[in-house]
Amino acid sequence: xxxxxxxxxxxxxxxxxxxxxxxxxxxxxxxxxxxxxxxxxxxxxxxxxxxxxxxxxxxxxxxxxxxxxxxxxxxxxxxxxxxxxxxxxxxxxxxxxxxxxxxxxxxxxxxxxxxxxxxxxxxxxxxxxxxxxxxxxxxxxxxxxxxxxxxxxxxxxxxxxxxxxxxxxxxxxxxxxxxxxxxxxxxxxxxxxxxxxxxxxxxxxxxxxxxxxxxxxxxxxxxxxxxxxxxxxxxxxxxxxxxxxxxxxxxxxxxxxxxxxxxxxxxxxxxxxxxxxxxxxxxxxxxxxxxxxxxxxxxxxxxxxxxxxxxxxxxxxxxxxxxxxxxxxxxxxxxxxxxxxxxxxxxxxxxxxxx
Amino acid sequence: xxxxxxxxxxxxxxxxxxxxxxxxxxxxxxxxxxxxxxxxxxxxxxxxxxxxxxxxxxxxxxxxxxxxxxxxxxxxxxxxxxxxxxxxxxxxxxxxxxxxxxxxxxxxxxxxxxxxxxxxxxxxxxxxxxxxxxxxxxxxxxxxxxxxxxxxxxxxxxxxxxxxxxxxxxxxxxxxxxxxxxxxxxxxxxxxxxxxxxxxxxxxxxxxxxxxxxxxxxxxxxxxxxxxxxxxxxxxxxxxxxxxxxxxxxxxxxxxxxxxxxxxxxxxxxxxxxxxxxxxxxxxxxxxxxxxxxxxxxxxxxxxxxxxxxxxxxxxxxxxxxxxxxxxxxxxxxxxxxxxxxxxxxxxxxxxxxx
Numbered sequence: 001x002x003x004x005x006x007x008x009x010x011x012x013x014x015x016x017x018x019x020x021x022x023x024x025x026x027x028x029x030x031x032x033x034x035x036x037x038x039x040x041x042x043x044x045x046x047x048x049x050x051x052x053x054x055x056x057x058x059x060x061x062x063x064x065x066x067x068x069x070x071x072x073x074x075x076x077x078x079x080x081x082x083x084x085x086x087x088x089x090x091x092x093x094x095x096x097x098x099x100x101x102x103x104x105x106x107x108x109x110x111x112x113x114x115x116x117x118x119x120x121x122x123x124x125x126x127x128x129x130x131x132x133x134x135x136x137x138x139x140x141x142x143x144x145x146x147x148x149x150x151x152x153x154x155x156x157x158x159x160x161x162x163x164x165x166x167x168x169x170x171x172x173x174x175x176x177x178x179x180x181x182x183x184x185x186x187x188x189x190x191x192x193x194x195x196x197x198x199x200x201x202x203x204x205x206x207x208x209x210x211x212x213x214x215x216x217x218x219x220x221x222x223x224x225x226x227x228x229x230x231x232x233x234x235x236x237x238x239x240x241x242x243x244x245x246x247x248x249x250x251x252x253x254x255x256x257x258x259x260x261x262x263x264x265x266x267x268x269x270x271x272x273x274x275x276x277x278x279x280x281x282x283x284x285x286x287x288x289x290x291x292x293x294x295x296x297x298x299x300x301x302x303x304x305x306x307x308x309x310x311x312x313x314x315x316x317x318x319x320x321x322x323x324x325x326x327x328x329x330x331x332x333x334x335x336x337x338x339x340x341x342x343x344x345x346x347x348x349x350x351x352x353x354x355x
Numbered sequence: 356x357x358x359x360x361x362x363x364x365x366x367x368x369x370x371x372x373x374x375x376x377x378x379x380x381x382x383x384x385x386x387x388x389x390x391x392x393x394x395x396x397x398x399x400x401x402x403x404x405x406x407x408x409x410x411x412x413x414x415x416x417x418x419x420x421x422x423x424x425x426x427x428x429x430x431x432x433x434x435x436x437x438x439x440x441x442x443x444x445x446x447x448x449x450x451x452x453x454x455x456x457x458x459x460x461x462x463x464x465x466x467x468x469x470x471x472x473x474x475x476x477x478x479x480x481x482x483x484x485x486x487x488x489x490x491x492x493x494x495x496x497x498x499x500x501x502x503x504x505x506x507x508x509x510x511x512x513x514x515x516x517x518x519x520x521x522x523x524x525x526x527x528x529x530x531x532x533x534x535x536x537x538x539x540x541x542x543x544x545x546x547x548x549x550x551x552x553x554x555x556x557x558x559x560x561x562x563x564x565x566x567x568x569x570x571x572x573x574x575x576x577x578x579x580x581x582x583x584x585x586x587x588x589x590x591x592x593x594x595x596x597x598x599x600x601x602x603x604x605x606x607x608x609x610x611x612x613x614x615x616x617x618x619x620x621x622x623x624x625x626x627x628x629x630x631x632x633x634x635x636x637x638x639x640x641x642x643x644x645x646x647x648x649x650x651x652x653x654x655x656x657x658x659x660x661x662x663x664x665x666x667x668x669x670x671x672x673x674x675x676x677x678x679x680x681x682x683x684x685x686x687x688x689x690x691x692x693x694x695x696x697x698x699x700x701x702x703x704x705x706x707x708x709x710x
Contacts, residue, residue, distance in 0.1 A: 021663035191669070194653065194662070196551060196575040202654070202662040210663050217667040218653060220551040221577040222609025226674035229611060254577025256584060260619050261612060298549065298573060299557070301656040307549070307557040308376035308565050312572040314546070319581035 002165040002211060005048060005057045007130060008032075010067065012039050012060045014048045017166055021207035036065030036083055043090040043097075046198060050167020051241045051277055055096030056136050058087045059129040062104045066125050069118045076118060080108050092289040093250055093318045095242040095279040100132060133169045139274045139332040140171035147177030147237075147272055147330035148184055155188040156233050158224060161195045161252035162204035163239025163272060173272040174237045175208060177330060182214060190216040191233060193224060195252060197297040197315065221254050228265040236262050240273035240329075247323030247339030248285025249273075253316055259325035268327040275331050278348060285320035293317050357520040357566060360403060360412045362485060363387075365422065367394050367415045369403045372521055376562035391420030391438055398445040398452075401553060405522020406596045406632055410451030411491050413442045414484040417459045421480050424473045431473060435463050447644045448605055448673045450597040450634040455487060488524045494629045494687040495526035502532030502592075502627055502685035503539055510543040511588050513579060516550045516607035517559035518594025518627060528627040529592045530563060532685060537569060545571040546588060548579060550607060552652040552670065576609050583620040591617050595628035595684075602678030602694030603640025604628075608671055614680035623682040630686050633703055640675035648672050 004015045012033040019029035031047050033039045039061030042048050048057045065083040069076055084101050091097060107128040111121040151157070157178065161167075164175030171179065181188065190209065195201035202218055209216040219227065227233045236258055242250040249255070249271050262269040282288060295313035299305060307313075329336040329344075336343050359370045367388040374384035386402050388394045394416030397403050403412045420438040424431055439456050446452060462483040466476040506512070512533065516522075519530030526534065536543065545564065550556035557573055564571040574582065582588045591613055597605040604610070604626050617624040637643060650668035654660060662668075684691040684699075691698050 021660075024663070193577075194551070196549070196577055199661050202666075206666045207663045210666065215667070217669050218662055219669050220608070220653060221575070222548075222551060222612055223669065223671060223674075225612030225615055226608065226671065227669075229674075253575070253581065257577055257580030257612065257616060260580055260616055264615050264619065298575060301661065302659055304657055304659060305376075306554050306656065307573055308379070308562045311557075311561045311565065312570070314572050314574050314578065314582075316578060316581065319578075319584075 001170050002208065003170050004053050004166050005060065005133060005169050007060055007126070007133070012057065012064050014042050014057060015166065016047045017049060017204060018045065018047050020203050024210050033061070033064065036061045039064065040086055040090050049200070050162060051094035051096040051239065052136050052168040052173065052274060053166070054091060054094050055100035055276060056133045056169045058090070058097050059100040059104050059132045061087060062101070063126040063129040066122050069122055071118050073112070076121070077112070091291060093241045093291045096276050099276045103132060104128060136169040136274070137171050140168055140173055140176040142332035143173060143272060143274060143330055144171065144176035144180030146332070146335055147270070148180035148186070150270060150328065150330070150335070151177065151181035151186055151188060151235070153186050153188070155235050156191070157188055157235045157237060158191045158193065158227065158233045158258070159205060159236070160193040160201065160238045160255055160258055162200040162208065164205055164208045166204045166208055167239060173239045173274065175205065177237060177272050178214065179212065190214060191227060192216050192218050193221045193254065194218060195254065196221055200252070224258055225261045228261055228267055233267060235268050235270065237270040237272060240271050240277050241318055242288050243273060243278045243329065244282040244284045244288060245280045245344065246284045246341045247326060247329065247344055248288070249321045249326060250285060250288040250290065250318045251321065253319050256319040256321045259321040263325050269325060270328050270330060271326055272330040275333060275348060278344065280345070280348065285322060288320055290319070291317045356525050357563065358525050359408050359521050360415065360488060360524050362415055362481070362488070367412065367419050369397050369412060370521065371402045372404060372559060373400065373402050375558050379565050388416070388419065391416045394419065395441055395445050404555070405517060406449035406451040406594065407491050407523040407528065407629060408521070409446060409449050410455035410631060411484070411488045411524045413445070413452050414455040414459050414487045416442060417456070418481040418484040421477050424477055426473050428467070431476070432467070435460070446646060448596050448646045451631050454631045458487060459483060491524040491629070492526050495523055495528060495531040497687035498528060498627060498629060498685055499526065499531035499535030501687070501690055502625070503535035503541070505625060505683065505685070505690070506532065506536035506541055506543060506590070508541050508543070510590050511546070512543055513546045513548065513582065513588045513591045513613070514560060515548040515556065515593045515610055515613055517555040517563065519560055519563045521559045521563055522594060528594045528629065530560065532592060532627050533569065534567065545569060546582060547571050547573050548576045548609065549573060550609060551576055555607070579613055580616045583616055583622055588622060590623050590625065592625040592627060595626050595632050596673055597643050598628060598633045598684065599637045599639045599643060600635045600699065601639045601696045602681060602684065602699055603643070604676045604681060605640060605643040605645065605673045606676065608674050611674040611676045614676040618680050624680060625683050625685060626681055627685040630688060630703060633699065635700070635703065640677060643675055645674070646672045
């Protein structure tokens with residue numbers, strides 16, 4: 001299995017996704033973060049990306065930042081608060097980041113309330129972060145098991161961006177569903193949107209599918225509509241970066257267009273996301289903060305300029321797909337059909353005691 | 356004015372669009388074709404592209420191929436047929452190519468029927484080709500004059516690909532409309548789809564707008580839907596590569612998606628194209644041949660690989676937008692609102708005697 005984020009020798013090790021694709025079978029480009037600043041930098045620069053992966057990377061990063069700590073209680077609290085705040089400013093849209101910070105904060109407060117030694121607090125934080133990594137993979141496997149029921153033999157599926165092992169600690173959400181379906185012996189064809197500007201589809205999903213020997217065809221984002229019109233796609237599945245209480249989904253820019261096109265062509269549109277992606281504090285998608293990134297992501301490919309110097313650029317990294325365009329949201333706890341405030345709350349509240 | 360295709364010193368001179376963008380004010384990358392094979396190669400490799408530009412380049416290319424000709428009449432006819440056939444195989448979708456070949460063939464047959472000398476036939480073919488170049492610019496100016504009536508002060512307009520001076524002998528179709536509107540003193544903002552895979556929006560339209568000092572903002576194709584949802588775009592205008600008798604429009608891949616999104620957001624969707632782009636021999640868009648191009652257009656940017664080796668690619672260069680999604684087609688003879696078989700025939704038949 002591809003491991004995207006893990007702990008090794010007192011460091012947070014990340015599969016450096018800026019350097020993918022590399023030759024299958026070749027050595028993987030790893031980024032070894034020996035201090036928490038490096039983890040924040042990795043999140044900001046997309047060395048690690050994908051909502052669940054950002055979450056677990058932040059958890060491990062916080063644990064890393066708390067490895068060598070003072071015995072002074074006030075200083076200890078101050079350090080934790082500083083690190084947590086810095087991580088919370090790394091990227092704005094994916095809620096899994098804030099969810100992970102919250103989990104770590106809760107563990108920290110429990111440990112300090114129990115009057116643990118500084119060393120034991122540090123150890124406890126690492127344990128919790130490692131649990132989050134493990135749980136992310138378990139969650140995705142459960143999510144995949146539920147979601148594969150929606151995939152039929154002979155399907156032609158379209159996916160956008162990378163909601164795979166590379167977007168998580170491992171296994172993946174949208175691509176986890178496809179992995180599960182393959183394990184059940186289902187055969188389907190897969191189209192991958194290249195996903196401009198950062199090309200997560202072309203660079204990451206195409207690579208991940210090759211790595212797993214799942215046949216796939218790469219297209220440009222603008223080709224999806226014409227594929228749907230010609231009947232060559234019958235299902236769409238994506239991940240999510242944040243889901244509001246009413247089921248509106250923030251995900252990689254271009255997801256909204258796909259959902260409108262899917263509706264126009266009567267094609268089911270599925271979103272696969274763990275419960276940690278839901279943000280019940282937000283009523284609807286209008287309130288989800290949308291990150292705008294540097295113009296160079298659009299005007300350059302690597303160091304090569306592809307647009308004239310000085311041209312204005314608008315580069316939102318995400319868009320919001322309203323719940324009415326979403327056929328179902330697939331979670332580790334089950335499938336929410338026709339997602340809405342009621343159906344989401346029903347699933348999440350059932351789970352609340354256990355979280 | 357930017358000149359894209361012209362005749363100079365017994366050669367067809369093309370602005371080499373593969374090498375754009377270059378610095379504004381710097382020297383333009385010209386491709387001087389001294390034999391017709393070079394013109395065909397330029398069409399195939401997109402050194403010259405855009406339906407009207409391909410048409411006039413082919414006309415000049417045929418004239419070039421007929422400059423040094425035999426006195427033998429059978430050989431003369433054979434040479435013309437050979438050259439015309441080779442041009443007709445250069446690109447399949449844009450009908451302006453076939454229209455231009457037809458114009459040249461008709462001129463050739465008239466000249467031979469009149470028993471002109473070979474030298475005079477050669478001269479006549481060049482005259483006709485130069486007329487087509489001149490007429491293309493005049494046509495676009497007339498088209499722009501009609502179309503500018505649809506543009507209002509304060510509009511926020513989205514365009515796809517390059518339907519500008521670079522797609523024609525000069526002036527442009529969709530961008531010609533915007534040029535005209537500017538000349539009337541109308542102020543509007545412009546968004547440009549980068550237009551993957553060949554990036555005609557980022558490389559050509561962005562450059563052309565800078566060249567003309569028309570402010571514009573570059574986006575990725577996948578951002579258009581979310582721009583529409585947020586109310587930041589209120590009109591869309593594109594060119595066309597072929598228009599069927601019923602008003603279905605073949606244009607750069609991604610046009611169809613934009614039209615579906617425009618409909619969903621109640622945004623007018625305009626197509627600007629000269630009458631030469633209409634193909635009344637084709638009932639509807641299903642019969643328009645859609646060119647599929649090399650996978651490397653998707654997997655590489657220049658020499659840089661952006662997708663893993665061996666990944667399958669689907670790369671159609673065009674798609675078909677059904678007439679029902681098109682608010683109006685703008686031609687040099689007037690605007691066809693709610694285009695359909697009847698309204699199109701009415702405009703074209705009116706024109707038939709004059710062509």
